[in-house]
Amino acid sequence: MRTVPWFPAWAVSFSSTIEDVPALISKINKFRPDDRWVMVSFDVIASEVHLWSVWHKARVNEDRGSMVARDLGAEFLRIVSGTRQISTAIDRSGVSNGDCKAWLLRLPELDVGESIGDTNLPIEEYNTYSKEAEKMIELLGGSMMPTRPCPSREGLVKIGYADDGESIEDVMLEQSFVLHASMSDF
Numbered sequence: 001m002r003t004v005p006w007f008p009a010w011a012v013s014f015s016s017t018i019e020d021v022p023a024l025i026s027k028i029n030k031f032r033p034d035d036r037w038v039m040v041s042f043d044v045i046a047s048e049v050h051l052w053s054v055w056h057k058a059r060v061n062e063d064r065g066s067m068v069a070r071d072l073g074a075e076f077l078r079i080v081s082g083t084r085q086i087s088t089a090i091d092r093s094g095v096s097n098g099d100c101k102a103w104l105l106r107l108p109e110l111d112v113g114e115s116i117g118d119t120n121l122p123i124e125e126y127n128t129y130s131k132e133a134e135k136m137i138e139l140l141g142g143s144m145m146p147t148r149p150c151p152s153r154e155g156l157v158k159i160g161y162a163d164d165g166e167s168i169e170d171v172m173l174e175q176s177f178v179l180h181a182s183m184s185d186f
Contacts, residue, residue: 005123007051008106010133011042011145018099024140025095031139033132036109038073042101043155044080044093046177051149054079054181055107056116063112072107081159082180092159101145104133151177 018024028039045051058075061067069075069086078089095102106129113119137144151173161180168176 004048004052005121006126006148007048007055008108008126008129008133009045009051009149010104010130010137011101011147012039012104012137012140012142013101013145014099014140014142016100018095018097018102021095021097027140028136031136035071035073036107037136038076038105038107039095040077040080040103040105041093041095041099041158042103043152044159045103045149046151046155047149047174050151050174050177050181051105052121053116053178056112056119057181057184058107059110059112076105076107079181079184082183083160084184088160102142103149104137106133156180 024039028037054076057079058067058072061075062072067075068084069078069089074086074089077093078084078086081089081092083089083092106125108125110119110122110125134144153168153173156168156173156176159177159180161176
């Protein structure tokens with residue numbers, strides 16, 4: 001079994017709740033080294049597999065010129081949210097007033113194959129951007145949390161996942177996130 005490398009994602013904790021999302025987004029845009037950095041709501045990211053799967057779909061759309069959104073960050077949020085509607089995606093997956101933690105992501109510029117299995121996912125991608133991430137987090141007034149993504153029922157609710165009233169077993173949470181992302185083009 002092949003292990004999935006860490007996605008370039010860093011958990012951020014803010015000293016107080018976010019009260020002005022537009023100001024935070026403006027700061028991110030000011031401090032980010034390039035436009036491949038995006039901040040995502042904490043609970044909507046389930047795992048490394050989830051991150052790489054969503055990134056692969058967004059990157060394929062970018063390569064083909066078939067993105068629904070105008071930029072890769074918004075396209076990523078759209079796919080995480082399982083929708084074609086950008087405003088819905090931002091509401092579901094973007095940082096919100098009242099949040100006190102989030103994920104800072106760097107969306108890799110790697111070549112992609114037809115399927116994610118055909119794509120080389122290098123293990124050094126996380127380490128390559130860690131210093132830049134640390135600097136951005138500091139400039140945003142946050143601190144890095146020593147954690148990796150973990151699926152939660154709260155995250156599924158936030159992205160608008162409908163389970164038709166059936167109970168989702170804990171072992172199926174990650175698969176539910178990936179399935180929901182796959183619905184983004186329907």
